[in-house]
Amino acid sequence: MHVVHVIANNSTVPYLNWWADRLSKYPEVKFTFIVLYPEKPQLIEEMKKHGFEAHWIVFDQSKRKSGMLKAFFRLYRLFREIKPDVVNAHLFDDSVPALLAARLAGIKKRVIRKQDTAYHWYFTPKWVWVDRFNNRNSTDIIAISEDSKKFLIEKEKAPARKVRMIHNGIPIKDFTAQSDADKEFLIKKYGLEGKIVIGTIARYIEWKGYRYIIEAAKILVQKNKNLKFLFVGYGEQQEELEELVNKNGLSEFILFTNWIDRKHIPSLYGIMDIYVHAAFMEPFGFVFIEAMANGVPIVTSKTGVAADALEHKTTCYFTGDKDSKGIAEGVQWMLDNPVERNAMKGKIKKMAAEQFSVEHMLDEHIKVYQK
Numbered sequence: 001m002h003v004v005h006v007i008a009n010n011s012t013v014p015y016l017n018w019w020a021d022r023l024s025k026y027p028e029v030k031f032t033f034i035v036l037y038p039e040k041p042q043l044i045e046e047m048k049k050h051g052f053e054a055h056w057i058v059f060d061q062s063k064r065k066s067g068m069l070k071a072f073f074r075l076y077r078l079f080r081e082i083k084p085d086v087v088n089a090h091l092f093d094d095s096v097p098a099l100l101a102a103r104l105a106g107i108k109k110r111v112i113r114k115q116d117t118a119y120h121w122y123f124t125p126k127w128v129w130v131d132r133f134n135n136r137n138s139t140d141i142i143a144i145s146e147d148s149k150k151f152l153i154e155k156e157k158a159p160a161r162k163v164r165m166i167h168n169g170i171p172i173k174d175f176t177a178q179s180d181a182d183k184e185f186l187i188k189k190y191g192l193e194g195k196i197v198i199g200t201i202a203r204y205i206e207w208k209g210y211r212y213i214i215e216a217a218k219i220l221v222q223k224n225k226n227l228k229f230l231f232v233g234y235g236e237q238q239e240e241l242e243e244l245v246n247k248n249g250l251s252e253f254i255l256f257t258n259w260i261d262r263k264h265i266p267s268l269y270g271i272m273d274i275y276v277h278a279a280f281m282e283p284f285g286f287v288f289i290e291a292m293a294n295g296v297p298i299v300t301s302k303t304g305v306a307a308d309a310l311e312h313k314t315t316c317y318f319t320g321d322k323d324s325k326g327i328a329e330g331v332q333w334m335l336d337n338p339v340e341r342n343a344m345k346g347k348i349k350k351m352a353a354e355q356f357s358v359e360h361m362l363d364e365h366i367k368v369y370q371k
Contacts, residue, residue: 001029003369004084006075008036008094009061012043018171018358020050026366032082036071036094053082061093072097079105086369089134092116096130099137111368113142117283118151122207131156140368142166144284146308164368167305168284169361172353175266176293182267190255192271195228198331199272199296201265201287202279204235204256209278209301211244215324216276218248220331229254229276232268269294274334274341279303280321293352295345299330309355313340315347 007013016033023031031052035041036059047054057074059067075098079087086109087102089095095112102110112134120127135141135158143149143165152158187193202208210231217229231241231254238256245254260268269275275291275298282304289305291298298316300306301323310316317333319326334341 001086001369002032002082002084003029003086003088004032004034004079004082005088005090006034006036006094006098007043007090008059008071009091010035010043011037011039011041012046013090015168015170015358015361016043017046019362020047020052022359022362023050023052029366029369032084034075034078034098036067036097059093064093068093068097072101075101076105079107085109086111088113088365088369089138090115092120092127092131092134095134095138099134103137109140109369110138111140111142112138113144113365114148114152115144115283117143117148118155118281119207121151121155122281128156132158135159135162138162140164140371142365142368144168145282145305147281147303148283166361166364166368167308167356168286168289169356169358170286170289170293171358172293172356175290178266178270178294182264183270186260186264186268186271190228190230190257192228195226196224196273196335197228197230197271198274198276199230199232199268200276200278201232201268201290202277203233204231204238204241206237207279207281208233209280209322210237210241212278212322212324212327213276214241214244214248214250214254216327216331217250217253219325219328221250221253223332224335227253230268230272231256232258232260234259265290266294269296272296274299274331276327276331277301277306278319278322278327282306289352289356292348292356295349297334297341297344298348299327299334305356309351310348315344315351 033047033054035043036057038060044054044056057071059071087107088111089098090113099110141158141163149163149165153160275296277300285304301321302318312318317330319330
């Protein structure tokens with residue numbers, strides 16, 4: 001069985017590399033990778049080192065329409081040449097040309113792994129019809145959470161028979177490799193000695209809900225002067241959010257770190273007392289699994305994989321959407337209930353190891369291809 005993965009707008013993709021490390025378990029399956037990117041992507045050499053065939057198609061997302069058209073013809077010719085049994089697309093910009101090209105090339109198994117569910121619905125509704133077009137061109141649709149599955153069926157009108165839910169997974173050992181030296185480095189770098197550290201790792205964009213965490217922080221610091229909020233990310237909303245922090249007199253309590261080196265992330269979780277997430281629509285949320293695997297208690301809106309896996313006041317604290325007061329109440333509950341908070345740590349670490357490993361994720365995808 002020959003499976004082709006098509007991915008756009010990413011020079012490298014962590015989970016595809018994690019898969020490549022483990023694909024020797026499936027000698028009966030041949031994998032090929034195609035990347036749509038403006039310059040030669042890192043993934044090409046990464047996959048060649050693993051012994052897999054990889055192709056690069058020039059694609060500039062700033063010229064989306066013409067780029068998709070050119071990519072469609074390149075993909076169609078390539079599919080006709082290499083004759084895969086399965087084509088698996090991942091994001092909107094790769095799924096539009098890849099699924100149509102695969103269908104016209106006569107490929108019978110066409111899979112879309114919907115990682116960006118609901119983005120167009122909330123932010124660019126004019127593109128929703130193309131999401132539905134992708135759903136028609138696919139034979140199998142992989143939702144990455146129950147929330148995402150429900151949305152696909154109810155809003156995007158995807159046939160329920162096509163949709164299967166498979167959670168994302170991570171290499172647990174790698175994502176929990178904390179270092180005392182790294183933790184000490186981070187504590188000193190960000191001035192966290194003696195602080196209760198509340199972390200958020202997400203892009204600085206509207207739907208991640210940072211403004212509601214800022215409003216919650218304003219409530220919390222009136223009672224707790226030793227709190228420190230770490231906002232870890234990047235994005236178009238940073239300047240706006242920084243102005244909001246300054247306007248509310250919170251610059252002493254909230255720090256924008258931008259992205260932190262990936263090697264420091266496990267130790268970053270290791271210095272967090274509480275993880276806060278305020279997105280009002282999260283198709284999955286890898287950060288939930290990372291926080292769980294590292295035993296960091298979570299305060300979050302009920303979205304993505306958190307809604308599937310966690311339970312209020314047992315393995316997390318759930319808030320409403322866009323709920324600043326609820327976030328403040330959740331953090332305060334964690335601070336006021338150290339026994340319950342500590343009990344959560346062991347529960348969520350065990351859950352992450354059992355349910356959200358990259359090995360389980362890969363196994364489930366192989367079952368879809370073989371069906």
